Structures are given as C-alpha cells and as structure tokens.
Amino acid sequence: xEDWRDGQEILVMDGRIKVPYNWSAGETGTRYLESLRDDxxxxxxxxxxxxxxxxxPRMHCPDCFEECAEWVELGSEGxxxxxxxxxxxxPQLSPLETPFGYGVIKLDGxxxxxxxxxxxxxxxxxxxxxxxEAVFAExxxxxxxxxxxxxxxxxVV
Amino acid sequence: xxxxxxxxxGMTDIRRDRVEDTYADLVYEAxxxxxxxxxxxxxxxxxxxxxxNDFFDGRTISxxxxxxxxxxxxxxxxxxxxxxxxxxxxxxxRVLAGWGTCLFCVHHKGSESVMPLITNAMFDPIYxxxxxxxxxASSALQARAYMxxxxxxxxxxxxxxxKNHGNAFKNPVAxxxxxxxxxxxxxxxxxxxxxxxxxxxxxxxxxxxxVIANQERAKGAARKPVWVKGxxxxxxxxxxxxxxxSKSDALVxxxxxxxxxxxxxxxxxxxxxxxVSDAFSYMELMWLEGLGxxxxxxxxxxxxxxxxxxxxxxxxNASGGCISGNPVLVSGLNRIIECVLQVRGDAGAHQxxxxxTAVAQGFNGPCGQSQCVWxxxxxx
Numbered sequence: 001x002e003d004w005r006d007g008q009e010i011l012v013m014d015g016r017i018k019v020p021y022n023w024s025a026g027e028t029g030t031r032y033l034e035s036l037r038d039d040x041x042x043x044x045x046x047x048x049x050x051x052x053x054x055x056x057p058r059m060h061c062p063d064c065f066e067e068c069a070e071w072v073e074l075g076s077e078g079x080x081x082x083x084x085x086x087x088x089x090x091p092q093l094s095p096l097e098t099p100f101g102y103g104v105i106k107l108d109g110x111x112x113x114x115x116x117x118x119x120x121x122x123x124x125x126x127x128x129x130x131x132x133e134a135v136f137a138e139x140x141x142x143x144x145x146x147x148x149x150x151x152x153x154x155x156v157v
Numbered sequence: 158x159x160x161x162x163x164x165x166x167g168m169t170d171i172r173r174d175r176v177e178d179t180y181a182d183l184v185y186e187a188x189x190x191x192x193x194x195x196x197x198x199x200x201x202x203x204x205x206x207x208x209x210n211d212f213f214d215g216r217t218i219s220x221x222x223x224x225x226x227x228x229x230x231x232x233x234x235x236x237x238x239x240x241x242x243x244x245x246x247x248x249x250x251r252v253l254a255g256w257g258t259c260l261f262c263v264h265h266k267g268s269e270s271v272m273p274l275i276t277n278a279m280f281d282p283i284y285x286x287x288x289x290x291x292x293x294a295s296s297a298l299q300a301r302a303y304m305x306x307x308x309x310x311x312x313x314x315x316x317x318x319x320k321n322h323g324n325a326f327k328n329p330v331a332x333x334x335x336x337x338x339x340x341x342x343x344x345x346x347x348x349x350x351x352x353x354x355x356x357x358x359x360x361x362x363x364x365x366x367x368v369i370a371n372q373e374r375a376k377g378a379a380r381k382p383v384w385v386k387g388x389x390x391x392x393x394x395x396x397x398x399x400x401x402x403s404k405s406d407a408l409v410x411x412x413x414x415x416x417x418x419x420x421x422x423x424x425x426x427x428x429x430x431x432x433v434s435d436a437f438s439y440m441e442l443m444w445l446e447g448l449g450x451x452x453x454x455x456x457x458x459x460x461x462x463x464x465x466x467x468x469x470x471x472x473x474n475a476s477g478g479c480i481s482g483n484p485v486l487v488s489g490l491n492r493i494i495e496c497v498l499q500v501r502g503d504a505g506a507h508q509x510x511x512x513x514t515a516v517a518q519g520f521n522g523p524c525g526q527s528q529c530v531w532x533x534x535x536x537x
Contacts, residue, residue, distance in 0.1 A: 010176045017215055023282045033283075055398075056284050062394065082305070082402060084297035087347040090273040093289035102294050102349075104302075104398050113398030115285055115298075128305045144284050 028059040031071070036147060037140040042074040044110050055110035075108030076134040077153060083118060083126045096149065099123075105132060105150055116144075120151035158418055161252050162375040162382030163533070165195025165368035166494040171332040171482035174268040175362040180214065183364035184264045185226040191260065191366035192228075196379025199228030202368070203256040208237050208244030208263040208486055212275050227262045227366070240434075241365065241490025242519030242529035246388050248369045257374040264364035265484035272360055279523060281396070292436075292523070293357060297349035299402040299524040300439040304351060306403035307454035309442065311351050315342035316460050317438040318355050318480055324467050325477025327506035332482030333359050342438075356438040358483035365490045367497075383497040383533050386514070387421070389414025390529040397524060408447030408518070408528040416449070419514070419532035424449040425471060428532075429512040430499050432492035434519050435478040436485075441465075444518050445473065448530065467507060475499065475507045489519025489529070496533045 025033055028045065035043045044053045045068035047061035053072050054061070061068055083103040086094070094100070101118030103126075118126065120135070131153040140146035167190025169175075169183050178186070184207075192198060205227050207220045216222060220236040235251070237244040241263040248261035276292035303309060319339055325331035337355065345354040368378075375382040391410035394400045412424070421427045431450060435441040442456030450471060451459045459465055465473035474480075476495040479488045496515035498504040514534045521527040 005177075008177075012176065015215065021282070025283050029283055056396065062399070081398070082298045082302035084294055084301060084352075085347075085350040086294055086297075087349065089289060089294075090271070090291070093273055093277055093291060095287065095289050102288065102290060102298060104298060104402070106398070112396070115288060115290060115397055117288055128301065143287065145287050 026059070028057050032057050033142045033144070033146070037142040040076070040136045042076055042107055042134070044072045044074050046070040046072050052111040053109060054112050055107055056114050072109060074110050078105045078107035078110070078132060080104070080126065080128055080130045080132055081106050081113045082128055085126065095145070101126060103132065103150060116147060117149035118151065119149040125152060159253060160372040161249050161385045162370055162372070163367050163385065163493070163497045164370045164375050164378035164380060164382050165191040165197065166497050167191030167194060168330050168365045168491060168494055169363050170330050171361050171363040171484055173332060173360060173362070175266070176268070180264045180266045180364070181223050181226040183266070183362065184223040184262050184366070187264070187364040187366040188227045188260060188262050191368050194380060195368040197258070197368060201258060202228060202232065202260045203258045204233040204251050205229040206235050206237065206244060206248045206251060206259055206261045208239060208241055210238060210486060212278055213265060213267070213270065213485065215270060223262065223264060227260060239521040240486050240519040240529065241488070242493060242517065242531060243390060243489070243521060245367060245369070245490055245493055246390060246529060248367070249385055249388060252369050252371050257371050259369045260366060261369060262364065262366035263487050263490050265487045266362045267360040267485065268362050293352060294349040295397060295523045296437045297352045298397060300351050300437065302402040303404070303439055303443055309439070309457045311343060312339050313457035313461065314351070314356055314438040314442065315339045317435060317441040318342050320460070320466055321435060321441070321474045321478040321480045324475055324507060325481035327467070328476045328481070329505070330482070331477040332361055334477065334481065352437060358436045358480045361482050361484040363482070363484035363487045365487050365494055367490065367494060381501050381535070383500045384536060385531065386534045387415035387418030387532040388530070389418070390527065392527040395522070395526060402524055404453060405443060405447040405525055405528060408444060408525065408530070409449070411528040411530040412448045415530040415532050419534070421532060425451065428471065428514050428516050430475060430496065430509050430515045431471065431473045432476060432495045432515070432517045433473060433478070434488055434492060435474060435480045436483055436488070438480060440525065441473060441478065443525070447528070448516060448518060467509065472509045475504070475509055492517035492519055493531055493533070496531070500533055500535050
C-alpha cells in the first residue's frame with residue numbers, strides 16, 4: 001500500500017544562533033588578566049587554611065570557602081601534568097594549526113594546574129612531567145590568549 | 158528507601174541522522190514505547206519529568222518543546238538538565254515524594270548541530286573556551302593522565318572498543334556494530350592523542366523514556382517491576398587543573414552511596430552486569446575501577462581477561478555501550494534501561510543469563526565531572 005511518506009525529501013531549516021555576550025571576568029579575574037597583559041606575570045591566590053595556591057586565582061577556596069586574599073606571583077615556567085596532541089580540530093575552534101597541543105600545566109609556585117595550548121614541540125617531544133614555558137603574545141588585550149601558548153623549555157627534556 | 162521500581166522502558170533506535178523525525182517525534186516514540194511496556198496510558202501517569210540541554214537543541218527551555226510529546230498537559234511537570242541517569246534519579250525522588258507514577262523522558266539530536274562547537278561551550282568562557290578545547294581533546298587529557306598513572310596502553314583501551322562494537326551486533330537499537338580488531342582501532346586516525354577515531358563514540362540521534370512507580374502502582378504494571386536498589390551521585394571540581402584526572406573520586410563516592418543503599422559490600426561478587434558510559438574507550442576502564450568492580454589500575458587486565466565480555470563472568474556494556482551509539486544525555490538513561498531489560502530477562506540477543514543485580518553509570522560535565530550510579534535488581 002502506498003504511504004504518503006514514501007519518497008519524501010525531508011525539509012530542513014538551516015539556522016545559526018549568534019547572540020553577543022559580555023562575560024565579566026570579575027574582580028579577581030580582572031587583576032589576573034591585567035597582570036598577564038601589563039607585566040607578563042602569572043598570579044595566583046593562596047587559601048589561608050588549606051595553603052593551596054590556586055591558579056587560575058580564586059576569590060574563595062572551593063574546598064573550605066575561606067577568602068583567598070593573598071596574591072602570589074607564580075613562575076612563567078611549569079610542569080606538564082597531562083597533555084594531548086590534537087591532530088584534527090574544528091576550524092572554527094582551533095586557535096593554532098594542527099598539530100598543536102593542550103596541556104594541564106602546574107606553574108612553578110602553584111598547587112593547581114590550568115589548561116593552555118602547547119606548540120613548538122617536536123613530534124613525540126611531549127611527556128607528562130616535562131618542563132614548559134609560556135610564550136606571550138606580542139599584542140596583549142587582557143585575555144587568556146595574552147599567553148600565545150606554552151612550549152618545552154629548551155635543553156630540559 | 159521506600160520501594161520504587163522501573164515498570165516500563167522505551168528506546169528509539171539510535172542512528173546518526175534521523176532526519177525524518179523532529180526531536181519531539183523521538184520523545185513521542187520513546188514515551189509511547191515506555192507506556193506500552195508498562196501496560197499504561199498517559200492517563201496512568203501522575204507526574205512527568207524531562208531532561209534535555211538547550212545548547213544541543215538550539216532552543217531556550219528546550220524541554221517545553223517536548224511537553225505535548227510526553228503527554229504532560231494538565232500534569233505536574235519538571236525538568237532536569239543533563240544526563241539521563243541524573244534526570245531519572247529525580248524521577249525516583251518524585252515518586253518517593255508521594256506520587257504514584259512518573260514518566261521520565263530524555264532526547265538528543267546530535268545530527269542537528271556541530272558537536273565540538275557545543276562541547277566547547279561547556280568550558281569557562283574567560284579562561285578555557287578561547288583555547289578551543291572541547292569534549293574529545295579534554296577527554297584525551299584525561300586518557301593520558303589515566304594511562305600514565307597506571308601504565309595503561311592504547312591497546313588496552315582498544316579492547317573496549319572491539320568488545321563493545323562487537324556486542325552491538327546483538328542490540329537492535331545500536332547504531333554502530335563493527336567487526337573490528339585491536340589492530341583496526343590502533344590504525345584508525347588520531348583525533349587528539351591518545352584518542353583515535355575508533356576510541357570515540359559517534360554522533361547520534363535518539364530518545365528514551367521510563368515509567369517509575371511506587372510499590373502499589375508497580376503491582377498493576379504489565380511487566381515484572383525492576384526495583385531501584387540504590388542511587389548515588391557526586392560531583393568533582395569543574396576546572397580540569399583542580400582535579401586528579403587519572404581517577405574519579407566522584408564516581409567512587411557515588412558508588413559507595415548507591416552500594417550502601419543496595420547492601421552491596423562486595424561489588425564484583427554481588428553485581429552480575431554493568432552498563433557504563435563509555436563515551437570514549439578509556440572511560441570504561443576508569444569507570445569499572447571507580448565502581449569498585451576491580452581495583453584502581455586493573456580495568457585493563459579485567460578487560461583483557463575477557464571477564465567483561467558478553468560471555469564473561471561480569472559482562473560490561475553487553476548492549477554495545479555508548480561507543481556504539483551515543484545520543485548524549487539519552488545514553489545515561491539507556492544504561493539504566495539496558496540493566497532493567499537484563500534483570501527482566503528481556504534483553505533479547507544480548508541477554509546475559511541469570512542477571513539479578515545490575516549497575517548503571519552516567520556522568521555530566523567534562524571528563525566525567527559529576528557521576529551517577531544506579532543499582533537495579535529483581536526483588537523489592
């Protein structure tokens with residue numbers, strides 16, 4: 001029996017949601033990003049109770065809720081906690097040409113790690129525990145992208 | 158906990174591109190199947206609960222667009238955002254709160270958008286999104302951390318993919334049955350090292366629904382009720398750098414709570430089957446460990462020994478798992494539904510003999526940030 005669905009070409013509506021947002025970096029985030037922009041310096045905050053040095057800095061400790069009022073200057077070198085080399089990336093997302101990397105990086109002086117890009121590494125040249133250093137962008141605007149990426153520290157593989 | 162049962166289940170086929178169905182059509186199909194399974198109609202449902210994600214659907218308050226499809230007019234309706242295991246846990250709580258029956262449904266059409274752009278948006282817009290990080294690359298970070306911590310190899314992870322894609326041949330709703338070898342997985346292209354194409358779940362469309370009932374209403378259901386023996390859920394830190402990605406403390410805590418409810422003190426001895434959210438192959442190994450089905454770092458050996466195979470002593474993802482079809486959010490509920498079918502003896506070609514107690518696991522957030530564990534069994 002014939003069905004009205006037979007041979008139907010389903011209509012599909014193309015759409016795109018594009019809504020501007022203005023996300024506040026907050027007071028703590030603003031101080032952190034200003035320091036990257038103006039001084040090429042990473043800052044963390046220390047919890048007075050847990051003694052955890054948070055990087056990215058937190059205004060309040062997520063573990064104990066204490067105010068983390070003490071600012072700590074961190075190194076721009078650190079250690080790779082974990083990493084990946086991206087071989088295929090969506091072109092709208094990828095800030096670097098593939099292959100590039102992501103790493104969770106524990107900066108010198110910080111207790112927690114943070115996520116950033118990895119570049120200027122040889123094939124197979126990354127390892128957990130490897131030392132990496134920040135490469136700052138020439139033009140800095142007060143964004144996490146003021147750090148262009150991290151790369152292995154030369155001669156310390 | 159007062160006795161609460163799953164009395165009806167419904168799953169659509171999982172497919173890459175169900176272009177002929179709107180997502181409300183999928184919800185209708187899943188709900189109708191769950192009601193039929195329970196021997197009920199919409200009139201027998203006291204309250205309705207839905208799970209969805211606005212970003213995936215491209216609509217604000219996307220749950221409102223499925224209200225007609227789940228028979229919720231004139232009813233008390235609530236919505237839980239996120240994975241189906243969490244939504245279903247709230248459906249149980251609705252019944253514990255005094256309602257007789259709750260219809261819970263969840264839907265996903267991955268084919269209608271661009272997955273990496275959406276999963277990028279789960280990350281922090283100030284510190285992480287600009288980096289382009291999304292679900293696959295972030296999971297690759299976790300896979301590397303886990304593999305480094307326990308000496309797990311890419312071949313160890315590949316065995317999960319081989320097993321689950323093979324199981325999927327026996328599951329009529331699975332999207333991606335594949336006859337593959339460890340070598341095939343190893344030869345597939347890297348997306349984000351160490352994850353290769355065949356370590357990753359596909360983009361999928363689908364919907365699922367369950368009817369949850371209290372003891373009195375479960376008596377009238379058409380099928381053997383499967384009882385909720387325990388539920389636990391627990392959340393880890395959001396920022397990846399705040400966590401030890403090599404293990405899931407959240408899952409350990411969630412499982413502990415669920416097992417306490419269910420009087421389980423020897424998980425490998427007392428659990429007959431597990432359905433876990435293997436969105437990526439390595440996750441099955443990690444989640445087995447988090448669930449206490451083996452010790453930390455022993456998931457690979459358990460898998461290599463074939464204990465988790467369909468004919469093994471502790472089959473894991475007999476259905477083929479998420480890696481054989483992953484309508485995100487729906488996948489979690491499907492883990493529960495697969496356990497229900499197994500306990501009832503209704504799983505068909507992938508039925509495992511003698512399943513009395515089964516555990517289902519789902520998660521929300523990057524790298525399994527928030528974890529939910531269900532224990533299901535045949536006795537009240």
